[in-house]
Amino acid sequence: MENKNHIHTMRLLLRPLDISDLETAYPYSCDAEVTRYMMFYPKRKKETEEFLKNVTADWQREKPEGYEFAVMLKEKHIGSVSIYVLDEERKTGELAWMLAKPYQGQGYATEAARALLEYAAKNLGMTKIIAQCDARNTASERVMQKLGMKLLDADGKRVYPKTGEEAGELTYGYTV
Numbered sequence: 240m241e242n243k244n245h246i247h248t249m250r251l252l253l254r255p256l257d258i259s260d261l262e263t264a265y266p267y268s269c270d271a272e273v274t275r276y277m278m279f280y281p282k283r284k285k286e287t288e289e290f291l292k293n294v295t296a297d298w299q300r301e302k303p304e305g306y307e308f309a310v311m312l313k314e315k316h317i318g319s320v321s322i323y324v325l326d327e328e329r330k331t332g333e334l335a336w337m338l339a340k341p342y343q344g345q346g347y348a349t350e351a352a353r354a355l356l357e358y359a360a361k362n363l364g365m366t367k368i369i370a371q372c373d374a375r376n377t378a379s380e381r382v383m384q385k386l387g388m389k390l391l392d393a394d395g396k397r398v399y400p401k402t403g404e405e406a407g408e409l410t411y412g413y414t415v
Contacts, residue, residue, distance in 0.1 A: 310347065
């Protein structure tokens, strides 16, 4: 029987990320190059484990606050894509993605994010999706543009919690 939370694309399978993914998620989630422009990320394996425990628990809720998917290329776990609920009505979500370095630049992020946008509209009833990135993160900005998202704010600012570094922030939006 097909799992209602499995999303198939031309090349990928998106399935719920959970604690059993620790050994395959940790290498990319703690890679300094992969997480360079991320606001929140684990630095230690124990932090990845805690994050995955929380993700696993959230999937068990009737209405999760976040939908974290493992991005699978055949049987290989290559990254994650997520959408988090931003409002009480559950109509607005924030989209994000992260791929292991060897799989970047091949269209996988765009393919996974596009599938999750469709899932959010069809299965979650979301009508507005936003995505944000560090203004220096041209790769993520290109993904947002390829998804048909429109620039909403080019003057945002972010401060990285772990380092205190300040940077510009771009916010893109997509309305269903």
